[in-house]
Amino acid sequence: MTQAPAAVMNKSLSSLKFSRTRTTSKPIDKLFTHKTFQETRPNNNQQPTPKNPHPRTQQQNLISLIKSGTQNSLLQIHAHLIRTSLLQNPTFSLRFLSCLCFSPFRDLRYSRHFFSQIDKPSASHYSTLIRAYSSSDSPKDAFFLYKEMTQKGLKPDPVSSSFVLKSCMKFSSLFCGLQIHGRILGDGFQSDSLLLTTLMDFYSSFASRDEACKVFDEISKKDTVAWNVLISCYLRNGRTRDVLMLFDSMKNEGACKPDDVTCLLVVQACANLGALDFGEKVYGYIEECGYGVSLNLRNSLIAMYSRCGCLEKAYGVFKGMPEKNAISWSAMISGLAMNGYGRDAILAFEEMQRMGIAPDEQTFTGVLSACSHCGLVDEGMEFLHQMSKEFGIEPNIHHYGCIVDLLGRASLLDQAYQVIISMGLKPDATIWRTLLGACRIHGHVTLGERVIEHLIELKAQEAGDYVLLLNIYSSDGKWEKVTELRKFMKEKGIQTTPGCSTIELKGVVHNFIVDDISHPRKHEIYDKLDEINKQLKIAGYVAEITSELHDLGAEEKAHALSYHSEKLALAFGVLATPPGTTIRVTKNLRICVDCHNFAKFLSGVYNRKVIVRDRMRFHHFRDGGCSCNDYW
Template sequence: MTYAPAVLPAKPAPRLVQLPPAANPKTIILEQCRTLRDLHQIHARLIMTGAARLPSVAENLLECSALLLPGSLDYALEIFRAAPRPHAQAYNILIRAFIRNNAPQEALGLFLRMLACSVPPDKHTFSCVLKVCSRLCALRDGKQVHAHAVKCGLASEEFVVNSLIHMYASCGEVVVARKLFDRMPKRGIVTWNAMFAGYFKAGDWGEVVELFRGMLELGIAFDEVTLISVLTACGRMGVLDLGEWIGDYVEANGLKRCHNLVTALMDMFAKCGEVDKARRLFDEMPSRDVVAWSAMISGYSQANRCQEALALFHVMQKAKVEPNEVTMVSILSSCADLGALEMGKWVHSYIKRKRLHVTVNLGTALIDFYAKCGCMESALETFEEMPNKNAWSWSVLIQGLASNGQGREALKVFSLMLETEFQPTDVTFIGVLSACSHAGLVEEGQILFDSMSSEYGVQPRIAHYGCMVDLLGRAGLIEEAYHFIKSMPIEPNAVVWRTLLASCKIHKNVNFGEESLKQIIKLEPRHSGDYILLSNIYALVGRWEDAVSVRNQMKEKGITKIPGCSLIELDGTIFEFFAEDSSHPQSKEIFSKVNEIITKLKLAGYVPNIAEARLDAEEDEKEVSVSHHSEKLAIAFGLMKSPPGAVIRVSKNLRVCTDCHLATKLISKVYKREIVVRDRNRFHHFKDGSCSCTDYW
């Protein structure tokens, strides 16, 4: 078979630019140049006419090639080199071109050449070069430029001062920037925004808010750029009143057309806990970019409305909007909180498929996700693959190992962190002390606590003292833990006393349990879990009347018990179970499965611990009450719906009770299943009748 050669269209004739005899060269260059070929033709004609020797014409040629036409910077450099004595304007054009082409070092080098050639810089030169110093965070160079501007008498020019403010703030010298700002006799909106940008970059959110309040008091006009900075600060600080005022201003002045401003307003509401207001703004937006989607998803995630975050992410996918790093981090955080392993794995595979750069934030979010789903092998693998790590990455890994019952491995990772010369932070030590607490390493924990300030310069916070109380209390050293609290240099909070109370339940210590609750009530009188803990202590030692009395106190004070809730993910869907809840569509089958499980467990030697039943349950109902705890319902559903041999993963909002812990150990043996339960404090990996916590939790 033969093929006829394809007939190719004729090449288009090059477009010739005709120069009228009396035309202004500047007009011709700026209006008729469309391509580099046009520029070459015009340049050739200007050389022939002699007009190219005029400085103004040469500068316009330079501006066209350097700033207006893409990919023509090399040609601009040739024009510049051909100029006999370029003026400041020519240098300014080329410096701006280097900045635009992300070549700040070349821009700085050109400025030095300008000075070497004795070409006096003007205010625009200083403004551009100071922007370069800002981008490079080159404080020393910036100070030298500032000194030269003073010598030239241009340091008071508004253009230059604005750039100086931005440069000093970008380089971390916000106090110097503010002094320059305060000295200015007259400040335009650009100056104010430069100061806002400085505080913004430094993360001084309080100063952003205060500066704006001062601006309002002086009656100075602001613009949309100002409001975006202030809304971001309001969100970070939780300053809802000012954020709402800006929201009313935006509505009253018809500024909702500004997409970036509405996105900032939405993000502020979400970060201040007003997620529903944020969602209304989001739904009203005519078009939404990835920043808007990410802000809304992040808002749901931070408000612990994780299922809504995942649902919105699915809508985002249907809208074919490509997620960015912020989206991925928020979704991974939601998956971590829900224990949604399959969804999080999909996110990780998406990152790999799209070859997204694994930044420190994204890599750390992946480690945290895997650790909170009980998959420490995947967490360690992700950590090893990360191109860059920081102290936060190490700390998350250490905390993950600690909560998954690998305390000694956590301490090994901490030693490796020190060997690689990463300085531990206060967060690192929370992980390390938690590792010692969960592993019963009392002596090691005390040594590490003492070394915090003496060796690493980290002053213990209330959280570290709480870790030490937990360490001593879990080990049964209840009296030592109590005296530790009494000798603390800072006032203990409710969490510290609650930690001791939890240890009193483990070790059935009534006296210190009663004292702990007494102290907690002074600080947080309406926390239901505290009353439940003391009630359970009474029940465990057989003091049923006292247990009922505590529950009655709760009723009198109108304090309701937080219901036990367990989550399980199957085929990418999250199922939620509450204790003794029959609202699930398959509740009959689930309860039937529970009865089957209990029957088999009893044959294996299981005896239900009715001390963990509801106190108001009748004697003949106590066993049923215990068997219908939320995690037992979730595990039964997992056995029903997952394939044989598959790992069952459950997340619970409360601490696992002793009866469920014993029952789950036996279920793992009888049904030959690995079961991973994450409770409020830690992970329990059940396999072949034993638990990773070695019954120390």
């Protein structure tokens, strides 16, 4: 937007003279007869002027003038409308209003000012202004206008209702949206499928999945977009598995053919689940339908493969793209980072710059996480400075989170604490938790306790945080503290999440918890695990007993560790898959050091690629080694 007309309008409107316009001094009434009028025309004497334009022609000319209106000519027209009382003509005022609201130089304050001069604004006037406000930075005003018009007894059209709903999502007021839902029913729009689709999206953005589903059921003609909104609702609200089911039912029941957006959502669901097989199936469908040209879709495929630990395939998609944007590069960089290829991630970042693609916030999140996963402290700090100095991107909480992780892993705990204190942003629970994780790694009791205090202050302490503190105490041998904390947790009823490992075989997901005896092949699995343990010990594996949180003797500790869910899943993998195939295990929490070592030895002794995806990232094991700096 250039010069805001509002600035002009703040002066008394009546003081506005046509002569204010620099470029023309012709009387406005004459100018209106020129269809091709442009205020910048230096001299329009050559233009033939009709002698006595018919009033009707004059009005038509005025309309086309408004249509092609520029900032200055609109000011003139406004003054003209006031003088001739045309402003109270519903047609003209509406034309003029929508021109003010949607022209490239729109100014909402000016529009509002103009609106206030209309004696009896119609529903259309309101709709126009509502629409303008809904995409502005004061969406709340859209809602107020909506209320105002309904109070005046004007009936909003379905389109404005839909815009107001969007506004409510913007300023996140469930309450306001509910009122609109009521109005929609009262206005008899309950069968407008586009409006209902917006309503679904509204409920979905407030995590009201049930309500969204109810609205979906009420849509008589459900088209693909309605399905997509439903799927996006399930995805947003964490019902990821159901997304896959919905995709299948769309495809099989044939009611609605999944389009590129559907595929995009489902690919994201697969990425969240780590459901590689399903993801590949969707990829096949994408190719079959020719959606593969979509940039969005390919970008999400890169992320999906990365998050399933298939870096080669992620790279394959990336390489095959004729056009790559910042998102493609960021996805690839993050993919490399989360799979332990930090150096390559940085190389990719450099290559991206050579290609002239400007990095953005999320690119730097990927780059910094690459540094933290590979322990590149100096590089990471350098990138942090570079991003604001050279790229003008101010670090956000995620960037600082990576830095805290980076310093914390490198045992620079006090420095990490200082970063949080002095970063100039309000620390969130996640960043404290990151530091707590670092305290756990380095057994830093006093700082760990301080961090818990911060979390409690934020009222954000979770069971996992206390478990980390338990870890910190036990690794330091502070058993009386461990007992005390356990008692405290019991009193407060703090439930810890049980560790769970899953392995997917032929599309079936097998779950394991510690000491699990629920699997139908439990005997074979335990036998196999004992055999593996023997073999690994020969190769030099020693149980890392600091991973055990109970005050036990060394031998008992080793025993307590030996049936962790990861190990059961790995043993089942060795048992149930042909030699040489890759074993993929997903763990809901962080893998412990001992299981990490176990997987590493297993990859060498049994000649298997092992990929463990835990809450933090991927651990790739191969030939008795790990692609990343070992545990961290």
